[in-house]
Amino acid sequence: MSRSSVRTVVIAGLGVLALAACTSNTPKSEDKAAPAEQAAVKNDEPGKKVKIGFSAPAADHGWMGAITKATQAEAKKYSDVELIVAEGTNDVNLQISQVETFINQKVDAIVLLPFDGAALTPVATKAMQAGITVVNVDREFDSSFAARTTVLGDNHGMGVSAGTYVCQQLKDKKDAVVAEIAGIDSLPLTQDRSKGFKEALADCGLKVSNRVAAKFTVESGEEAATNLLQAAPKIDAIWNHDDDQGVGVMAAIKNSGRKEFFVVGGAGSANVMRDIKSGNSLLKATVIYPSTQGADGVRLARLLVQKKALGDLVEVEVPRTVQLYAPVVTKDNVDQYLPTAFES
Amino acid sequence: MSEANTTEEGGTTASKQDTVTLPARPRSRTDLLRSGFGRNLGLVVALVVLCLVGVATAGDTFATGANVLTILRLAAVVGVVSVGMTFVITGGGIDLSVGAMVALASVWATTLATQQLAVDYGWIFMVSTALVVGAACGLVNGLLVAYGKIVPFVATLAMLASARGLAEIISDRRTQIITVNSFADFFGGSLIGVPVLIWIFLLVAAAGWVVLNRTTFGRRTFAVGGNAEAARLAGIEVQRHTVALYVLAGLCCGIAAVMLMARTTTGSSTHGQLYELDAIAAVVIGGTLLSGGRGTIVGTVFGVLIFTTLNNVFTLNNLSISAQSVAKGAIIVVAVLLQQRLARRSTSS
Structure with a gap:
C-alpha cells in the first residue's frame, strides 16, 4: 500500500478519535471522574x-x-x-x-x-x-x-457456552440426541472444547450421543458430517467446533436433505453470522473464538x-494474562459481533 | 541424459574412474570442464545478488554478525538434512520421509525414559538415540527400495506417513520438553564464538563433500545413480550401496533432530514439517540431477543458504506474506535457469 493511503487512514482514525474524545467527556459532571476518563482516551494518542x-x-x-x-x-x-x-x-x-x-x-x-x-x-x-x-x-x-x-481465547469456555445454549434450546427433551463435530482431536484446544461442552450438557442432564472429529478444513468437515448423519438417523442438535470446517458440514447436511435439528457453530466466521442473521438456516448460533x-x-x-496502563482498569500496569470471552452469537445479538467476525 | 554429464565436480571423476561401468554416458564433453566451479558460479551470483539486495534494503541490520549467525542457524538444520538428501538423489533415489524421520527421532530422543538415561549418564544417550532412530528408519527405507524393489518415491512415502504416525503415538501428540540442562547448554552454546549448531552443519557438509568426492563410496554413488545396471556389471554391489545411501540420509535426519531439539528444547511429532520439499529444492537448485548420477554438496549448501538468506531478506523488509511465496517460486526458476546458462557457457568455451 502506498504511504499516502496509510496516512489517510491514520488521519481518518485520528479524526474519529478526536470526535470520540469530545463525546466521551460529556458526562463530566464531577471533577473526580474526569482524570480517569481522560486517561482512558489518552491511550490512543500517538506516543x-x-x-x-x-x-x-x-x-x-x-x-x-x-x-x-x-x-x-x-x-x-x-x-x-x-x-x-x-x-x-x-x-x-x-x-x-x-x-x-x-x-x-x-x-x-x-x-x-x-x-x-x-x-x-x-x-x-x-x-x-x-x-x-x-x-x-x-x-x-x-x-x-x-x-x-x-x-x-477460551476453548473450555467455548464448549461451556455451546453446551449451555444447547441446554436452553432442548430443556424439555430429556432424550434429546446431541451430536458433536470436533476439530483436530489430538490438539489440547479440541480436548478443552469437548470437555466444556460435556460439562455444560451434563448440567441439564444431556450427553453427547454421537461424536466425530474433522480437521478444521472444509473437506474434512464434509466427510465427518456425512459419516455422522449416516450413523445417527435422528439428531436434535449438532455443535460443530469450527466454522471453517463448518462450510463442509453444512454442505453435507444440505446434501442429506435433513432438517430435524439445529446447528451451533464455533470460532465465529462472518458467513456463519450472516446465516444466523438471515434466520432461514439450520445454523442458529455460533460461539466466538476471537480472531x-x-x-x-x-x-x-x-x-x-x-x-x-490498560485504560479501563484501575491498575497501572498491563495485566499478565488477558483471556477473551467466548460469547454465544444468536439472531438477537449478531449485529454486535458481525463487525469483528472473520471472513473464511 | 546428455545434459547429465556436461559438468560437475565429482561426476567427472566418476566417469573417468569407472569408464567401463558407464558405457551409456558419452564422455566427449565431460573433459571440457575440470571442476564444478562453472556450475556453482550461478549459485554464487544468486547468493551475492541476494546479499546485495539485503545490504541495500536493510543494510544496518542485514550486514551484522548477529544476522549472519541467524541465517546460518536457520540453514543448519535443513542443511544437514539436505546433505543426506544429496547422497540419496545422486544415487538415483529420493527420500520423501526426511521430515517425518526428524520428527520421530526428536520424539524418541526426548521420551521420559531417554531423558532419565541422559540425566544419569550424560546427554550422549539422547544424541545416540536420535542417531540410531534416524539410521534405523533409513535402513528400513533402503531395504524396501533395494531388496523389496519398491520405487523410492513410494517406499519413502510410506515411511513419511508411518514415521510421523509413530512419533504421534509415542509422544501422544504432546510436545515433549527437554529438562536435561547439560544437553541444552552444550548444543545451545558456542565454540570460539560460533554456535555449536553451525559447527555441526559445517562438519556434516565437509564430511559429506569428502565422502562424495574423495572416496570409493562417493564414486560408487555416482556410478549407481548414473546407471545401476552398468554399476552392477562393474562389480559394485548396487543393492548394498543403495541401502547405505538411505541409512546415511536417515543418520543425517537424526543429526538434524538433535539440532532441532537444541533449538526448541523440545521433541515433537510436528517437527520437520515439509523438510522433504525444502531439502529437495535446495539439492536441485544446487545442481544435483534429480534422476541421479550427478551431485554436488557445495551446490546443496549454496542452495540452502540461498533459501534461508531469501527468507531473512524478506523478513527484514517486512514484505507481504503471499508475495514472499511468489517471489520464492520465481527465484527458484531464475536460479536454475541462470545456473544452466552459465554451465552451458563454460562447457562450450
Whole structure:
C-alpha cells in the first residue's frame, strides 16, 4: 500500500478519535471522574514510536488468516506503530529464526502466536532477556519468563457456552440426541472444547450421543458430517467446533436433505453470522473464538512499550494474562459481533 | 541424459574412474570442464545478488554478525538434512520421509525414559538415540527400495506417513520438553564464538563433500545413480550401496533432530514439517540431477543458504506474506535457469 493511503487512514482514525474524545467527556459532571476518563482516551494518542515484530503459523485456514489480517489492520490505525510481519510458517525452526531476526532488528516488542508454544519458549525468553517486550498470543509458552503478557481465547469456555445454549434450546427433551463435530482431536484446544461442552450438557442432564472429529478444513468437515448423519438417523442438535470446517458440514447436511435439528457453530466466521442473521438456516448460533487476538496483542504491546496502563482498569500496569470471552452469537445479538467476525 | 554429464565436480571423476561401468554416458564433453566451479558460479551470483539486495534494503541490520549467525542457524538444520538428501538423489533415489524421520527421532530422543538415561549418564544417550532412530528408519527405507524393489518415491512415502504416525503415538501428540540442562547448554552454546549448531552443519557438509568426492563410496554413488545396471556389471554391489545411501540420509535426519531439539528444547511429532520439499529444492537448485548420477554438496549448501538468506531478506523488509511465496517460486526458476546458462557457457568455451 502506498504511504499516502496509510496516512489517510491514520488521519481518518485520528479524526474519529478526536470526535470520540469530545463525546466521551460529556458526562463530566464531577471533577473526580474526569482524570480517569481522560486517561482512558489518552491511550490512543500517538506516543513514542513502537516497532513491533509479528509472527504466526501458516494461514492454512480462515481463522489463522484472519489473525494476521486483523493484526495488520490494527497496526495501521496507529501512526506510532510500525509492524513487521514475518512469513507465516508451521516450521518451528523457521519461526525461531524469525524471532531471532526481530531481536537483531532491535524491535521494541514482539507479538508471537507460536506454532508450538513449548518449542518457541527458548527464543522468546532470549528476546525478553534482550529487553524486548514479548506478547504471547493464543498458544501459551511453558515458561513465565518468555512473555510479559499473554492473550488467550477460551476453548473450555467455548464448549461451556455451546453446551449451555444447547441446554436452553432442548430443556424439555430429556432424550434429546446431541451430536458433536470436533476439530483436530489430538490438539489440547479440541480436548478443552469437548470437555466444556460435556460439562455444560451434563448440567441439564444431556450427553453427547454421537461424536466425530474433522480437521478444521472444509473437506474434512464434509466427510465427518456425512459419516455422522449416516450413523445417527435422528439428531436434535449438532455443535460443530469450527466454522471453517463448518462450510463442509453444512454442505453435507444440505446434501442429506435433513432438517430435524439445529446447528451451533464455533470460532465465529462472518458467513456463519450472516446465516444466523438471515434466520432461514439450520445454523442458529455460533460461539466466538476471537480472531482479533493478534490485534489485541499489538495494542497491548504498544501500551507496554509506551508504559501506559490498560485504560479501563484501575491498575497501572498491563495485566499478565488477558483471556477473551467466548460469547454465544444468536439472531438477537449478531449485529454486535458481525463487525469483528472473520471472513473464511 | 546428455545434459547429465556436461559438468560437475565429482561426476567427472566418476566417469573417468569407472569408464567401463558407464558405457551409456558419452564422455566427449565431460573433459571440457575440470571442476564444478562453472556450475556453482550461478549459485554464487544468486547468493551475492541476494546479499546485495539485503545490504541495500536493510543494510544496518542485514550486514551484522548477529544476522549472519541467524541465517546460518536457520540453514543448519535443513542443511544437514539436505546433505543426506544429496547422497540419496545422486544415487538415483529420493527420500520423501526426511521430515517425518526428524520428527520421530526428536520424539524418541526426548521420551521420559531417554531423558532419565541422559540425566544419569550424560546427554550422549539422547544424541545416540536420535542417531540410531534416524539410521534405523533409513535402513528400513533402503531395504524396501533395494531388496523389496519398491520405487523410492513410494517406499519413502510410506515411511513419511508411518514415521510421523509413530512419533504421534509415542509422544501422544504432546510436545515433549527437554529438562536435561547439560544437553541444552552444550548444543545451545558456542565454540570460539560460533554456535555449536553451525559447527555441526559445517562438519556434516565437509564430511559429506569428502565422502562424495574423495572416496570409493562417493564414486560408487555416482556410478549407481548414473546407471545401476552398468554399476552392477562393474562389480559394485548396487543393492548394498543403495541401502547405505538411505541409512546415511536417515543418520543425517537424526543429526538434524538433535539440532532441532537444541533449538526448541523440545521433541515433537510436528517437527520437520515439509523438510522433504525444502531439502529437495535446495539439492536441485544446487545442481544435483534429480534422476541421479550427478551431485554436488557445495551446490546443496549454496542452495540452502540461498533459501534461508531469501527468507531473512524478506523478513527484514517486512514484505507481504503471499508475495514472499511468489517471489520464492520465481527465484527458484531464475536460479536454475541462470545456473544452466552459465554451465552451458563454460562447457562450450
